């Protein structure tokens with residue numbers, strides 16, 4: 471029997487990749503939800519002997535183990551620096567599966583206090599030619615109680631001996647909550663979910679919730695972070711920022727982060743800029759791409775997101791950075807780390823390239839470490855070392 475036929479990468483290549491080459495056809499959101507539900511089912515049956523076997527094969531194919539990739543960052547053990555970015559598993563329905571896909575950590579959410587349906591469909595569009603996506607989902611999620619239930623079902627409450635699962639949870643403001651009541655809204659979901667996460671992300675950068683980005687204003691952000699820091703057993707905090715801020719605005723946020731002893735920043739969320747994309751009609755809506763609202767992700771974001779990491783790290787080496795935006799290859803991951811990111815996350819690139827992207831990035835980093843005779847990835851962070859083919 472040819473084992474390769476049954477490998478996850480082979481199935482992806484044969485079934486999913488051809489669908490992704492086309493902007494029309496199977497709806498992008500439908501495809502995401504279908505994959506997630508298959509994973510949810512598999513996760514709930516992982517004790518079945520047949521599933522155990524399948525998971526063993528998946529993890530043999532996708533997990534690269536090396537001490538050189540592991541780091542302890544603000545007290546959290548990361549077995550490798552590659553994470554699943556927020557937005558894919560919003561409700562945590564497959565939370566205990568991501569490690570089998572080779573990820574060193576995963577970020578669930580964005581979760582809001584109240585369940586909410588998000589914006590009108592269609593609201594997620596593939597832009598295959600540019601390996602990009604446009605989304606205006608609008609924090610569609612089942613709310614913090616549902617996320618908690620899902621984590622309980624998967625038995626992943628944080629304990630001292632919780633092994634192999636490294637979990638961030640990304641928090642956002644509920645749509646029905648007015649901006650001046652944001653703090654209470656964030657606090658309610660945080661309080662509920664602190665027992666489950668290794669770190670918490672304060673998302674003030676989604677372009678699809680009206681007014682949310684105003685919370686990036688230092689005076690409003692200070693108020694929000696001040697209350698969050700007072701929470702009992704507050705985990706390490708990361709603030710997720712937009713790529714559409716200018717360097718002066720970013721510097722002000724960095725100043726605040728230092729002052730308030732916030733652990734780090736996640737840069738970046740999706741962009742309102744169309745980043746040089748060629749205009750065309752989006753067939754699902756009949757409107758021009760440039761007239762569609764939403765945030766752009768994927769390859770066109772790569773340079774901008776990398777420049778932001780570089781800028782922050784050059785100005786301030788203390789802030790821990792998680793780099794995300796357009797990472798779609800081992801080279802792009804290495805560049806982000808050498809620009810100053812301690813950890814990286816993937817989303818759009820992972821969808822287009824498939825599950826093999828994670829082990830390929832891990833192997834690529836290991837090769838570079840070997841080339842430069844570096845014994846642990848932490849010594850590459852912000853080093854400016856160039857990728858060697």
Ligand SMILES: Cc1cc2nc3c(=O)[nH]c(=O)nc-3n(C[C@H](O)[C@H](O)[C@H](O)COP(=O)(O)O)c2cc1C
Pocket residue numbers: 555556557558560579580594603605607609640673676710738739740766767768769771794795796797815816817818819820
């Ligand atoms: C469909 C989709 C949904 C997303 N949902 C969220 C979200 O709920 N919260 C969040 O912080 N970021 C969300 N993001 C942004 C990603 O986490 C990431 O920051 C961004 O896409 C850039 O990375 P990428 O180019 O690798 O996709 C979403 C992105 C996409 C494509």
